[in-house]
Structures are given as C-alpha cells and as structure tokens.
Amino acid sequence: MDTGAVFAQDGVDVRNAADYQRVLDSRWRFMEVEYDVSFNIGLPAVAGVATVADRYFEKTLVYTHALGKIPFFETDAVSSIGTLQQLDFGFWSSTVGIYADADTVFLRRLISTGGAVAETISGRLRVYNLPILEAYAAPKTFIQSGSSPEANTGIQFLEESGGVSLGDASSIGFSIDTRKKILSVHRHGQVTLSDSLTPPAGVTDAIFHDVGYPPTFLLAQTNIVDPLAVDYDPLIYIGPNMNYIPAKISSDTSYLHFKGIQASFGGTFGYIILKDPVELQQ
Amino acid sequence: MSFRNDFGIAFAEDNKDMSDGRWRFDSRKPKWAVDVKVDPPRLRIVTMDGGTKFVLQQPPATPNTAIETLFQQEHKMPFPPAFLCFFYVTDVPPGHSADVGKYQNNILDMNYNNISLGQEALFATVDDTNFYIKHAAKTNVDFGQGPSTFSGSDFKVRLRFEILNLRAVYLGRNPIF
Numbered sequence: 001m002d003t004g005a006v007f008a009q010d011g012v013d014v015r016n017a018a019d020y021q022r023v024l025d026s027r028w029r030f031m032e033v034e035y036d037v038s039f040n041i042g043l044p045a046v047a048g049v050a051t052v053a054d055r056y057f058e059k060t061l062v063y064t065h066a067l068g069k070i071p072f073f074e075t076d077a078v079s080s081i082g083t084l085q086q087l088d089f090g091f092w093s094s095t096v097g098i099y100a101d102a103d104t105v106f107l108r109r110l111i112s113t114g115g116a117v118a119e120t121i122s123g124r125l126r127v128y129n130l131p132i133l134e135a136y137a138a139p140k141t142f143i144q145s146g147s148s149p150e151a152n153t154g155i156q157f158l159e160e161s162g163g164v165s166l167g168d169a170s171s172i173g174f175s176i177d178t179r180k181k182i183l184s185v186h187r188h189g190q191v192t193l194s195d196s197l198t199p200p201a202g203v204t205d206a207i208f209h210d211v212g213y214p215p216t217f218l219l220a221q222t223n224i225v226d227p228l229a230v231d232y233d234p235l236i237y238i239g240p241n242m243n244y245i246p247a248k249i250s251s252d253t254s255y256l257h258f259k260g261i262q263a264s265f266g267g268t269f270g271y272i273i274l275k276d277p278v279e280l281q282q
Numbered sequence: 283m284s285f286r287n288d289f290g291i292a293f294a295e296d297n298k299d300m301s302d303g304r305w306r307f308d309s310r311k312p313k314w315a316v317d318v319k320v321d322p323p324r325l326r327i328v329t330m331d332g333g334t335k336f337v338l339q340q341p342p343a344t345p346n347t348a349i350e351t352l353f354q355q356e357h358k359m360p361f362p363p364a365f366l367c368f369f370y371v372t373d374v375p376p377g378h379s380a381d382v383g384k385y386q387n388n389i390l391d392m393n394y395n396n397i398s399l400g401q402e403a404l405f406a407t408v409d410d411t412n413f414y415i416k417h418a419a420k421t422n423v424d425f426g427q428g429p430s431t432f433s434g435s436d437f438k439v440r441l442r443f444e445i446l447n448l449r450a451v452y453l454g455r456n457p458i459f
Contacts, residue, residue: 009318023315029306031313032311032313033448125451129305158289171320171358171359175312176291180315181316181318182314182315183313183314183315183446244387248391250385262394276444
C-alpha cells in the first residue's frame, strides 16, 4: 500500500522516525481496546456427580464480544470464597478459569464428585481489537531515529468517552497524541514452544520477531490440555500469566528465547510482540 | 451516536473496505500510550540491586517472610494505571550465572523454590498513588537448619518500566506470599 498516514512523536522528524517513535502508522495494528467492562457473576451450588468419570465443565457467559475472532484479552478476578488460584499459570488443573472463544468470554467451572459451592466471581475484563492467534506481521522500516525541535503543533484524537477536550494536556482521553508514545504491534500469532533438549519436530524454544532489537512482548497460553477432552479448542487464557511467565527470557535481534525456571517451559501460546524496545528510554 | 462520535480517523485492514466495519484502527477507541512529557517520567530505565540480604530463620513448620520497597514513584494518574516492567539481570551471586543477560516481565524470580532456602523475587505493583518495585522472600518449611541468608543485593538488575494511560486490570502481585 503506497498511501496512508504516519505521525511521529513530538520532537522526532517523521521522515526519520523509528517505528517505536510513530504514534500512528496506518499500516499497523495498535493495542486498541474494544471493550472494558467489570463483571460480577454468581455461580450456584451444584451437586456432585456420581463418579469421576461423570465430571463435566459448566460454562457461564462473562461477556459477548462478538468479534468473530478469538481476541487478546486480559482479566483479573477474585472469588467470594478466595482468590482464584486457577488464575496462576497452573490453571489447567484447576476448577474455574476464564477463557475466550470467537464470540464470548466465559467462566468454566469443573463439576466433579464433590460438586461445587456457590460463589461469586468478580473482576475486570478488557478485550482488544487484536485477533491474537492469527499470524500478523506489521510492515517495518527500522531506521534510526532522528530528531527535530519540539513544537506546539501535532495531532490529537479523542477517545469516545475520554472526558477531555482537544488541546488538553491530560494523560488520558486521547487515542492518538503526538506528545505521547503510542504502543504499536509488530507481530502477533500462535506458537508452540519447548525448551526441551529434544523438542518435537518443528518446535523450538524461541519466538521469531525480526524487529531488530530486543522487544517488549506479551504471552498467553492457549490450547489448554483438557483432562476431560471437552472441546473448547482453541481457547485462550490471559490473566496474571500475561504478567508472569515462569521462564527466563533472552533476546537477540530476531528471536525471543525461553528457558523454564526450575521446570521445563513449553506449550502453545498466543503472543504479541510490540515495536517498543525493551532497552530504550524513549 | 453522539455528535462527538462523528469525528476521528479509522483505517480498514489491508484489502478490506471500510464498509465491512471491521477496522484495524479507530481513533475513538483507547490505545496503550505513555505520557512522556510528565514529571516524574513514566518511561524509565532504573538500575538497582536486589535489596536487603534478608536473614530469616528456617522454621520447622511455618515459613518466615520479609518484604521491602526498593523503588517507588508517584504516577499522578486518576486510577491505578496499567504498566509494563521488564527486569534485566546484569549480575548475580554464585550459582545463578545462567540468569545473567536474561529478563522477565513484571516479576523477577531470584530464588525459585530453592529447597534449602526458599523463594525470593522482585515484582512491580501499583496502587492509587504510586508505582513500586518490591523485594520479597519466604523460607521453606521442614528444613529448620538455622537462619538462611537470601541473595538480595548480590543480584544487580536494570529494569525498564512504563506506566500506561489506562486503568490497570492487573495491579501486580507478590508472587511469594
């Protein structure tokens, strides 16, 4: 595409702006919030099943996003009977989790021989306009940044419910503002990782990024190993594990490498590589 | 739709028509952004060590814990803001050499389920007023062999954090206790 729009941060020559200094490039995807909602869901007490073989998952709607694609989302939630321990990385062996499919975000609760007590799950859900499991790579320019005098000119665009006016110096309420740094997406997609010395064919310990420097990134586990073989696949789970990855990460100009802490690290993940460098203070 | 909603800019996906309504960019919707023209700055690189070398008695049954704040900065946002924080390890105590040159986001494991010592970590968190880097440690149980000294300042880290312009979904969490 030869036409479009590019805006750089204030003080950066747009003709020489590095990718991470562009507040808008019409060729790219950004960390764009589609929905931001709170939820408070009561789950009833349920009687246990007769045998373990009769276990099943109960599915309760949290939110209908209707995007038609599995989106990147983040959530954190608490239960009226305690913190949702399953929102740790070990969620696959737990009883309640929060997942997404192409149209909804939902709670899934395991009902086994012990049944389930009544509880209320409450939290916040933010759904993004990013089909994280689809392979996407933004065009890149990767040129060294230049600079120009800071100016009183620039652009601002208002969020729909921002509560500010054009010209305000507020930190919030603007979806584009050349006085700010706007984080854009370099790549997203799905990858199967293993740090095993003998990984399965086609599986590595690394995510390819080619951004040219160690980038910031987000990771979320997908394709849950389901002990009951209940087919909600592909599912995506994003919660605190987005904020904690039980692996040490090394990076070069083209790859992020993962090495498990204490235990081996592996699985299938949705990932987002941002154009934002992990080393630069700009 | 309000009058306000009629203004803005939007882009369709490549080779898609705007009329299909599935746009990749819509200026009415919030984006992750960092205000880089405020004081104190919301995008910083900070060098620090891992804090106090906690000396905790290894109890026979109940773990002992310790926590301290290594860094705090007022965020001046009207809510606890979302953040990204990447810990990059530059130096370590003996036995941790594999950690040098590696990084983790939002939590840095220093000692993870160390059978004779316990757990120790740095983590980022926010509240209504401040952004924090904290250091926590917890002993293991059933290895009551006297006091143990945690790594603390033997870890050297460089961390980069950015405080975003929207409310946090995740406030940060002490991963240890």
